Amino acid sequence: MNSPAPSSPSSPSKFLDFGSAIGQREVKKILVLFLVLAASCLLLYKTAYPFRQELGVNNLTSPRPLLNHTSFSSPPTRSKSISFREVLENASTENRTVIITTLNQAWAEPNSLFDLFLESFRIGEGTQKLLQHVVVVCLDPKAFDRCSQLHPHCFYVETSGTDFSGEKRFATPDYLKMMWRRIELLTQVLEMGYNFIFTDADIMWLRDPFPRLYPDGDFQMACDRFFGDPYDSDNWVNGGFTYVKSNHRSIEFYKFWYQSRLEYPELHDQDVFNKIKHEAIVSEIGIQMRFFDTVYFGGFCQTSRDINLVCTMHANCCIGLKKKLHDLNLVLDDWRKYLSLSEQVKNTTWSVPMKCL
Numbered sequence: 001m002n003s004p005a006p007s008s009p010s011s012p013s014k015f016l017d018f019g020s021a022i023g024q025r026e027v028k029k030i031l032v033l034f035l036v037l038a039a040s041c042l043l044l045y046k047t048a049y050p051f052r053q054e055l056g057v058n059n060l061t062s063p064r065p066l067l068n069h070t071s072f073s074s075p076p077t078r079s080k081s082i083s084f085r086e087v088l089e090n091a092s093t094e095n096r097t098v099i100i101t102t103l104n105q106a107w108a109e110p111n112s113l114f115d116l117f118l119e120s121f122r123i124g125e126g127t128q129k130l131l132q133h134v135v136v137v138c139l140d141p142k143a144f145d146r147c148s149q150l151h152p153h154c155f156y157v158e159t160s161g162t163d164f165s166g167e168k169r170f171a172t173p174d175y176l177k178m179m180w181r182r183i184e185l186l187t188q189v190l191e192m193g194y195n196f197i198f199t200d201a202d203i204m205w206l207r208d209p210f211p212r213l214y215p216d217g218d219f220q221m222a223c224d225r226f227f228g229d230p231y232d233s234d235n236w237v238n239g240g241f242t243y244v245k246s247n248h249r250s251i252e253f254y255k256f257w258y259q260s261r262l263e264y265p266e267l268h269d270q271d272v273f274n275k276i277k278h279e280a281i282v283s284e285i286g287i288q289m290r291f292f293d294t295v296y297f298g299g300f301c302q303t304s305r306d307i308n309l310v311c312t313m314h315a316n317c318c319i320g321l322k323k324k325l326h327d328l329n330l331v332l333d334d335w336r337k338y339l340s341l342s343e344q345v346k347n348t349t350w351s352v353p354m355k356c357l
Contacts, residue, residue, distance in 0.1 A: 084155055088194050091135045091153040096246070097195040099134045102182055106321060107201055108143040113321070116328050117201045118150060123335065126208035137185060139178065157185065179239075179269045180261050187254040190246045200240035202315040202324050204331050209297070209311040213243050217290035218250045224301040224316055226294045233277045235291040238299065238316055239270045249287040256281060300327065300353040307338050307350070318356030327352045 092098050107113040114136075121127045121134070135153045138144035147154035159181055182198075189196050197209070214220055214230065222241035227234070244250050257273060264272050276282060277289075298304030299314035313331050315324040330351040 082155075084157075084188070085192055087135055087153055087155045088189065088192065091133050092194060093133055095195070096193060097133070097197070098189070099130060099197045099199060100137060100186070100189065101134065101199050101201045102137045102139060102178075103143045103147055103201055104139045104178075105142040105146075108138075108146040110146075111325075113201050113324065113328070114146070114150070116204065116325070116332065119332060120204035120206060120335075123332070123339070124204075124206045124208075127205045130205070130208065137182075139181070157181075176266075176268050180258065183254065183258050183261075183269050186244070187251070187258055190244065190251045190254055193246050195245045196243070198239075198242045198244070199312070200314065202328065203241055203299075204313045204328060204335070205311070206313060206335055207311040212292070212296045212311055214290040216288065217243075218245050218247060218288045219253065220244070220290040220292060222292045222297045222299070222312075222314065223294055224299065226291065226302065230290045230293065232291065233289055236301075237270065237273060237291065238301075238314065239273065240299075240314055240316060241292070241297055241312060249285055252285045253282065253287045256285070300356045303350050303352065307334070313350075313352075315356060318353065323355040326355045330354060 088098055101117070103114055118131070121131045132152075134151065135155060136147045136151055138147050138154055138156045139159065141156065144154055144156040159177070186196065186198060199205070220243040222238045223235045224238045225236040229235070244254075257269070257276065260272050260276050261267075261269070264275055267275070294302040295304055295306060295309055296311045297314075298310050298312065299316040301317035304310035304313065313328075315328050318324050318327065334351050
């Protein structure tokens, strides 16, 4: 079938169609040129400003590692950043609760306290599922490197002018700075709307502690010695294990607690807590305090009397990393023996404290 012969361009209507076609081609060329120029400008902008962010708590950043759970030979990837808020969001439970601990190089070394801490979660009753909610705040780069090889939720917080990597003996100036940096950070967690359990890394998690938390307390703290009344603020408290709900009362209390360090510059956070807990301003804030029974939240100061009930064991009343390591290894040995028994054994005694006497 033959196609009709084309009309002459000299025809008025065909001339207009021909001009229109030329115009469309020119418009297309201009659009393509515009898109190429726009893409080039965007590429140049990203090259010049690769990590443009506003400053603030929301954008506290930590390198995001490429996790390797089976090998420690590959260093973590530091090419991406993740904010502290994102770390908390990734680790939180549905009701915005996280478990937080702090870590420095001395406690992060292989076969040191961090390894025992993670192992307790793995062999505890109902604690394995809680590991996904643990956020490890690392106080130096080497602690962050080791944490990143073992755990998905690690955050490196820089503190200018202080090296937190070595072992910090109790009540030394660097120890005090480390404790107050912790209170400052926990205040920020509350301000971001997260409830938290704070736990020292020298606490072994043997059972899920959440069923033992009080339903009606804003601020709940463990004790070196518990005298029988969970409402009594004269229990001998220990700040190594606390559960705090995020609300206006807890935020105001933590701000007051942190500010009070200036009035007591030679005291650590726990001793300052004991100084301020009876002050009128604490009553005005209206924070509801509860204190944990050492039957469930034990330690070397006052060991849990019943291994059938204990949730956590703390290497408190013990100064020195080697002593802590020795006795916490015994705690885990005692726990493994207990788990191997066919029936619950009441009045089981602990092998600890031994070095931590």
